[in-house]
Amino acid sequence: MKRRVVLLIALTGLLVVLLAPPSVGGSTSYVITRGASMEPRFHTGDLAVVRAGGDYSVGDVVAYRSDLLNSVVMHRIVAVEDGRYTFQGDNNSWLDPEQPTATDLIGALVVRVPQGGTWLERVTGPVGLGVVAFALVAGGGTAAHTRHRRRARGAARHSISRPSRPSSTSHTTMPTLAAAPPWMRTAAAGTGVLGVLGLALGALAWTGPLTEPTVGQEPTGRTMTFSYTASVPPSAAYDGTTVTSPSPVFRTLADTVDVQLAYRGPSGQITVDAELSTAGGWRSTVPLTGPVDVADDQAELAVRLDLVALEARAQAAALATGMPADQVTVDVVASVQSGDLPAFAPALHLLLSDLQLRLVGDASALTVVDAAVVDRVAETPRSIAFGNVSISVATGRAVSGWLALGSLLVAAALIVALRRMSLPGEDAEIRNRYGSMIVVVQPMVTPAGRPVVDVPEFATLAKIAERYGLLVLHWTRSGVGTFVVQDEGTTYRYRASVDAPPRARGRGSTAAAAPDRGLALTATHGPPSHRSPDVGAVRPGLPHQG
Structure with missing residues (x-):
């Protein structure tokens, strides 16, 4: 019997080691899925068991911490480059905006439990923990009540004045815990402590929500990348027949330049204008496109600059004002409106003269990142602090459920062992x-x-x-x-x-x-x-x- 109990305790310990979360020294995490990004394989309420590993490759379903969303995201790896992982949901047509490193990865998918997250939340919820506590109390109370009834029946039989007939049938009474071996008393005490800790941790974890609102500043995440091209005839000026940025465009070979704009960021509208100016103070705006809707967080546009028309407009202004226009600054400005975000107006700065159109600055000027920041109210995971150690509420709920369930199983094993134990003599x-x-x-x-x-x-x-x-x-x-x-x-x-x-x-x-x-x-x-x-x-x- 002792071998069975030791084996049961060893198996329970092995399960605890295999299933323990990182907050208590383990390497297994539990993700309750939300949304439809991984359908049809995953649905809302499924439980994903993930384990940390040293190597992740393309095709693995991996959970990672998203700084942008302040939550855990579980998607599939579609590319790995320079130590950064690119993710995409199976049901998404776009890539995840973040490229986390290995330190941000939580673990790869081991097993999926359909609707297991829903049941886990029920078991570790107030009602579930209450049922576990009632089972622990009721189990001990039932055993005590059974012993009390047996003792009462025995006392009633002893009070009969008529002597009993001889019998060779032996009767064994379940020993009390006080008469049990020291190892069993120690195991019972440890089980009780674990059960109380589980209930106490569950009470702390369920007295509030999983997340709490936090206010912070973060960038808007909007970027605009410019480029330009021009078609030219074969000549000694260029190696080919297409001029690309940031090379200058010589006026004797090309009169038009095509400007490409690649936008990444929240959806909204984009309007492109050409702002002309001279050193004498003259300024004029030439519309290039009307408002263009951006619905999928990215857009690509193209506009054409007629260099002859732009120069003619500047010369007409110089004739009217009497101020020469030897060089004209041409700023291609893209005005971006995204909901309540501040206006974003990236510009491509070009300088137009009689001989050429050239980029102002080097190639880094072709990419413009929005420097504005906005206040964000994000739902961050709530944590429970124990001195210098803190764990998330979600982990606390899971750990409390496992502690309560484990103490219940060990208590049941001890009761079985105690019932089968007979006292010597x-x-x-x-x-x-x-x-x-x-x-x-x-x-x-x-x-x-x-x-x-x-x-x-x-x-x-x-x-x-x-x-x-x-x-x-x-x-x-x-x-x-x-x-x-x-x-x-x-x-x-x-x-x-x-x-x-x-x-x-x-x-x-x-x-x-x-x-x-x-x-x-x-x-x-x-x-x-x-x-x-x-x-x-x-x-x-x-x-x-x-």
Whole structure:
């Protein structure tokens, strides 16, 4: 039996090691899916069990921490480059905007439990933890109540004056925890502590929501990348027939330039204009496109610059103002409106002269990142702090559920082991069965002139003690347990072996039944010099057992 219990405890420990979350030193995490990005394989409420690993490759379904969303995202890896992973949901047509590194990855998918997240939330919720607590209390209460009913039935049978018939059927009573081996008492105490910790942690984790609102600033995430091209005839000026940015465009070979714009960011509208200006202060705006809707967080546009028309407009202004226009600054401005976000107006700065159109600055000027920041109210995971250690509420709920469930399983195993355990010796069984009426004392000397009556079974002694409202005094010496009841003028005694197994008995009695002729009570009134040091007397012809 001990081997089974040890094996059960070992298996429970192995499961705890395999299923423990990182917050308690494990490497297994649990993700409850939300949304439709991984359909049809995953649905809202499914439970994904992921484990941290040293190598992740394209095609793996991996959970990672998203700084942009302040949550955990589980998508499939579609590319790995320079230590960064590109993710995409199976049901999404776009890539995830973030490219996390290995330190941001939580673990790869091990197993999917359909609707397991829904059931886990129920089990670790207030109702589920209440049911577990009730089961723990009810299990112990039922066992105690069963023992109480057995004891009551046994006491009722003992009070019948008619002697019981002899029987060879043995009766085993489940030992109390106090009489259990030290390892079992230690396991029971540890199980109780784990159960209480689980309930306490569950109470803390379920007294509030999973997340809490936090206010912070973050960039808008909008970028605009410019580029331009121009078609030219074959000549010694260029290696080919297409000029690309950031190379200058010579006017003798090209009169038009195509400008490309690639936008990434929240949806909205984009309007493109050409803003002309000269050193004398003249400014003019030439519309290039009307508002263009951006619906999928990215857009690509193209506009054409007519260099002849732009120069003619600048020269007409110079003629009107009398100020020369040797060079014209051409700024291609894209005005982006995205909901409540601040206006974003990236510009491509070009310089137009009689000879060429060139980029102002180097190639880095072709990409413009929105420097504005906005206040964001994000739902961040709530945490529970224990000194310098803190865990998330979601982890606390899961750990509390596992602690409560594990303590319940171990408690059930201990109860089974305790029920199958039998105490050695009749003396120990009597103390276990009638412990409420027995008082352990030091060996006592027989009072002078006091008669001693030996009873054939402990049930008779128990009946005498109950009838007179007395306690049973008990001590053990030389392998024999002595039980006595002292009335006003008589001492009633029963002796039981410490090592010998319980005697055969009938109908719940503890020793052999008395013969049909009545109770065999033997009284001895020898002088004090013939009595043993213990309470009682030496009966002639019988060995002394004191």
